[in-house]
Amino acid sequence: MKTPLEFVASALRATGAEVDDALPLTRQLNGMGMPLYGAQPPTGYSMKAETWVSSSALLNRMNFALTLSSGKIKGVKVDVAQFAASTPSNTPLDSIRTLSTLELGLLDGDVSKQTHDSIASQIGAAAGSSAARKPVDAVRPPDVSTIAGLLLGSPEFQRR
């Protein structure tokens, strides 16, 4: 299991984020219970997985993943669009291609079938809903930043 610092740092590296101001990120780390250089002496931060596994911690990580990939963290520039399929039209097929590109780009393709299928089925559900020709109710397929957020918040990305 990654510590919060490892999780945040690896998410920044994987997305190729440019950090102009690290303070918002340190605030995120406070929220994850691992203030930068703020460990209680003398033992330092725990390297045991169970310290960092909890419901609130997991919610924080999923929310951080979504916020980061959508470029909403101040002082941090993220361009996940670089991973998008080349065609500009946002069809389900493009989304599946984008998913595959992102799996390679963010996790070096090391994604479980379960995670892949869960995201693919959200894309599929959106496709089904468009096919029902109710444009008002149609659920838009997840965009590239949402897919990236889902992958960064996935079980695989929490592991070292």
Add this chain to the structure above:
Amino acid sequence: MSITRRIFLRNSALAVVGTAAVPSFLARAARGAVQPGSRTRRLVVIFQRGAADGLNIVVPHAEPQYYAMRPSINIPRNSVIDLDGFFGLHPSLAPFQPLWQQRQLAIVHAAGSPDPNRSHFDAQDFMESGTPGVKSTDDGWLNRALRNLPQSQKSAFKAVAMGPSIPRILSGAEPAIAINNINDFSVGGRNPKASPVANTFEAMYDHSLDTVMHGTGEETFDAVKMLRSADPSKYKPAPGVDYPKGHFGDNLRQLAQLIKANLGVQVAFADIGGWDHHVNEGATEGQIANVLRDFSQSLAAFWTDLGDLGEDTVVVTMSEFGRTARENGNRGTDHGHANVMFVLGGPVKGGKVYGRWPGLDQAQLYEGRDLALTTDFRQVLGEAVARHMGNKNLATVFPGYENQPGKFLRLLG
């Protein structure tokens, strides 16, 4: 990582609950009604971080030495709210007066940790681990108090810390949850567009073959759904209850919502900072008066807001150490030793100051400078854990401390 015993136990407990389509605790919470005969006893622990000045909070106004040692920051006799002819409350604690008169509020003076350490971090750490002087304890006493608790709730909200992360006091093998804002306790916030994303995350973790991730994910989404269905936001503060604005009042307001929503809260923790008054502490007005106003208004609001649920609730306050008996050269006080604790609740035999008063004469001071300690904080907490929560195994909760029930202050009825 290997599957720890903790995670295994947690998962198996959830598996049993999960065999029904809707776990029974979810259904109960959704109905929002207390089941007849199932009263949940609660312990709420409040930490005043930064070392509160106990001598200016519960003032020994009949001690001439108190006035001699604090020429510019004392609370004058005619300003204190007299309690028993010897002690009096700081005037900012006026919201506590009715609770004292109704005998729901007790005070323990000259209490705290016996460790001589005057570092905030170490002393807070010791009071949270429950093992003064032992740095290697890796869990908190409030977490250990949950172990083998009789009538233990199978609820994700059994142990709640109000704040961004699990504090030391609640960390350990028993599952606990940190809540900063009950409205944000979800994936993607309240945005309706977020729900497909939340569903995808849930499916991902649900299907994950990684048992730890699967278990934590299940616990997380159960808690999110449980909170959503109990909808604590509909529990507005009771009529006439006015929480002060700010971090502490907000946290207690939300904690009352979780308790009133019948989410099975058994232990809870909240903290309030701003007590480290080395410079310009103030007296009846000023820094200490302001933080005490926030402290007492928030706690009194919380108490009134709980209504009948207060019958099964005990609130205990503590701070890492007291402050010097003498004021310093900056009209403030420095790090000291013993302090004052408040105990509030239905089962409390209040209207009394407990503990032996050690006196403030030079020879009576600890190391010649601080209020001496006559009650170990673990004795007060031990009584709450054993007699209120029903966990008699105090050797596990406070290892290394001989907590004899015969020595309890008997401040709980």
